[in-house]
Amino acid sequence: MTGEPVLEAIDVVKELGSGAGKVMALKGVTVALRPGELTLLMGPSGSGKTTLLSILGCILTPTSGSVRVDGQLTTGLPAEKLAMFRRDHIGFIFQSYNLFPTLSALENVRIALDVRGEKGFKAAARAEEVLRDVGLGHRLKYHPGNMSGGEQQRVAVARAIATSPSVVLADEPTAALDTENGHAVMALLARIAKEQNRSVLVVTHDPRTLPYADRVVRIEDGRIVGEERRPDGLDAPEITDLTKRRKAHV
Amino acid sequence: MVLTLAFRNLFHDRIRLAVTLVGILFSIVLVAVQLGLYLGSSRMITSNIDHSDGDLWVTTFGAKSFEDGGLLLRNGERHQALATPGVASVVPMVVAFAEWRKPSGGSTRVVVIGTDPEDGGLAPWSLIKGTWEDVRAPNGIAVDRTYLKELDIEGVGSTAQIATGRIRVKALTDGVRSFTQSPYVYMPINRARQLLGAPTDATTFYLVKVAPGADVEQVRKDLKSRLETAEVLTKAEFRDRSLTQWLFRTGAGVALIGGAFLGVLVGTVIVAQTLYSSTKDHLNEFATLRALGSSSGYIHKVILGQAGLSAVIGYVLGMIIALAAVLASHDTPLPLVMTPWLAAVLFAVTLFMCAISALSAIMKVIKIDPAMVFNR
Known part of the structure; x- marks a missing residue:
């Protein structure tokens, strides 16, 4: 364990639908995310992964139970307050990247800063900095349509970390990528967790992501059914490789 | 962004x-x-009213617009108005529809405007050819250049007939158009009365100029009490009345x-x-x-x-x-x-x-x- 939880869900229950169609998507889930850790949330389809991700990300509110982000209780807050929480504490990465097709890579990152009220030259410089950090310094002016899937997902990662959130939540970030790009994105997320001391939660089916995990949480039928932790001191080889490559490049 | x-x-x-x-x-x-x-x-509709210099308009009762005054006012009203405290001048004006006989046959309706600008009456504006002095010459009139074809004339120097009298174009205006599509024909007031066959003191409106320092509203009240057969309107009221008549009643x-x-x-x-x-x-x-x-x-x-x-x-x-x-x-x-x-x-x-x-x-x-x- 690497410190106090930055995001904590306690006994979270979520009911979806109504009447005869009502479904209990989460049945008392308790989970905590700590800084510097990359956690995988794995489970079969319909197990409640995305619902839990939405609740942890303050997009959905639980039917019962509580969620704390950076020590602040978010349960019961109105939609506008939850939006404020998201922009100040949480970065999102989506399976389909969800980039704005009409904006360049730089503008896609700037918009995450813009919604926080960070504008002008400073915001542009910050957006450029994070894009260079994810290896896209040569693609600043490119639009998503002119970039590969791996590059688009790296833009999405840059957008998620540009606002320096304490938590990064990723929904199937490798599902639309080939093996090489999938590894590159996971290595990037692992580096973000380690070097920037953020808490990263990745919802995934993809077994290729396992080597990058500090911890794997398994969910089935709306309940946490298991948790595995990688022994301390063991680095994922891809992280080491990436670091070496960056050093060689410099 | x-x-x-x-x-x-x-x-x-x-x-x-x-x-x-x-x-x-x-x-x-x-x-x-x-x-x-x-x-x-x-x-x-309001151009003639806007270009006139009077503070108050004396009209016959129920005059609906500038073209609708009739020729019912006489010198009596003028003298009563002049005797009203605060009145500086009372200038008569004649406005009436008349028949314009085209030189090559046929006729059309025009609005004759008889006025004496030298006394403070309405002066035709936007003159592009000729002057009011030219119009004062025998049989002289001023019309707008855009109506030349309709009036079957060529310009300054052309002659035609209004009612029974001969006229000669001595001046041209530009853009002085009539909402009724009957062209305005400007001339001295006495010639207008003569062409229309009206008595020598027949008048459509009196333009009242208030003396400096006099209260327009007070002068109006006094005029109203003296002129029992006429209406006294401010410039704004007469504008509104003309607009209402042509734009909303129609x-x-x-x-x-x-x-x-x-x-x-x-x-x-x-x-x-x-x-x-x-x-x-x-x-x-x-x-x-x-x-x-x-x-x-x-x-x-x-x-x-x-x-x-x-x-x-x-x-x-x-x-x-x-x-x-x-x-x-x-x-x-x-x-x-x-x-x-x-x-x-x-x-x-x-x-x-x-x-x-x-x-x-x-x-x-x-x-x-x-x-x-x-x-x-």
């Missing part, structure tokens, strides 16, 4: 943008034409204003429809913005930005066409008028129309669920 995103969303689908702009353009041009006609008509103004309203309505529907479909197409992007933590106000600003940009582009294009129409209509019987005030009103109408149009799109994003970003 709000404007950048609004601009890119707008220009992303060029065909839809074209439809939006056509909607706004159609609306602007229609409203500009209708209100331009309204203004042009108003100007024609229904012309209602039709023009109704047309303008229809233009705004059609424009609003077209813009609302295109903005709504654009918002629907970009719904996932708005949901992403919401997931990233944007306030709902931020998203509304993007939609309003799209509406505002559409308004500005549509307005500029619409005004180019509207100004071309104004130029093209200059010599027609009903010229369009465009003033800075009307241009500003049109811009405000365009912004209002686009803001109202954005409401349906905003209603759509109010219901947006940021969780939809995980469902793609």
Whole structure:
């Protein structure tokens, strides 16, 4: 364990639908995310992964139970307050990247800063900095349509970390990528967790992501059914490789 | 970034943008034409009143407009008015319809305006040929150059006949048009009475000039109490009465204003429809913005930005066409008028129309669920 939880869900229950169609998507889930850790949330389809991700990300509110982000209780807050929480504490990465097709890579990152009220030259410089950090310094002016899937997902990662959130939540970030790009994105997320001391939660089916995990949480039928932790001191080889490559490049 | 995103969303689908702009353009041009006609008509109806120098107008009871006074006032009213405290001058004016006999046969109706500017009466304005001194010469008159063809004359020096008397064109005005389409013919008052076969003191209006320092309202009250057979109106009241008569009693103004309203309505529907479909197409992007933590106000600003940009582009294009129409209509019987005030009103109408149009799109994003970003 690497410190106090930055995001904590306690006994979270979520009911979806109504009447005869009502479904209990989460049945008392308790989970905590700590800084510097990359956690995988794995489970079969319909197990409640995305619902839990939405609740942890303050997009959905639980039917019962509580969620704390950076020590602040978010349960019961109105939609506008939850939006404020998201922009100040949480970065999102989506399976389909969800980039704005009409904006360049730089503008896609700037918009995450813009919604926080960070504008002008400073915001542009910050957006450029994070894009260079994810290896896209040569693609600043490119639009998503002119970039590969791996590059688009790296833009999405840059957008998620540009606002320096304490938590990064990723929904199937490798599902639309080939093996090489999938590894590159996971290595990037692992580096973000380690070097920037953020808490990263990745919802995934993809077994290729396992080597990058500090911890794997398994969910089935709306309940946490298991948790595995990688022994301390063991680095994922891809992280080491990436670091070496960056050093060689410099 | 709000404007950048609004601009890119707008220009992303060029065909839809074209439809939006056509909607706004159609609306602007229609409203500009209708209100331009309204203004042009108003100007024609009140131009003689606006160019007169009197503070008060003495008319016969129930005179509905400048052309509707009759020849019922006499010297008696004039003397009573002159005896009223605070009255500096009382200048008679004759206005009556008459028959203009064309030199090559046939006739048309004209409005004879008998006036003595040297005494403070109405002087024809925008003279492009000749002077009032020329008009004072025997049989002299002034008409507008745009009516030459209709009057079957060629210009200064041409002769014709009004009622039973011969006249000669001595001066030409430019742009002094009549809403009734009966051309104004200016001449000295005594010649007007003579041509109309009226008594030598027959008068349609008395233009009353109030002495410096006198209270116009008090003078008016005093005049009213003395002139039992006449009405005393301020310049503004007489303008309003003439406008009401020609624009609203005849229904012309209602039709023009109704047309303008229809233009705004059609424009609003077209813009609302295109903005709504654009918002629907970009719904996932708005949901992403919401997931990233944007306030709902931020998203509304993007939609309003799209509406505002559409308004500005549509307005500029619409005004180019509207100004071309104004130029093209200059010599027609009903010229369009465009003033800075009307241009500003049109811009405000365009912004209002686009803001109202954005409401349906905003209603759509109010219901947006940021969780939809995980469902793609």
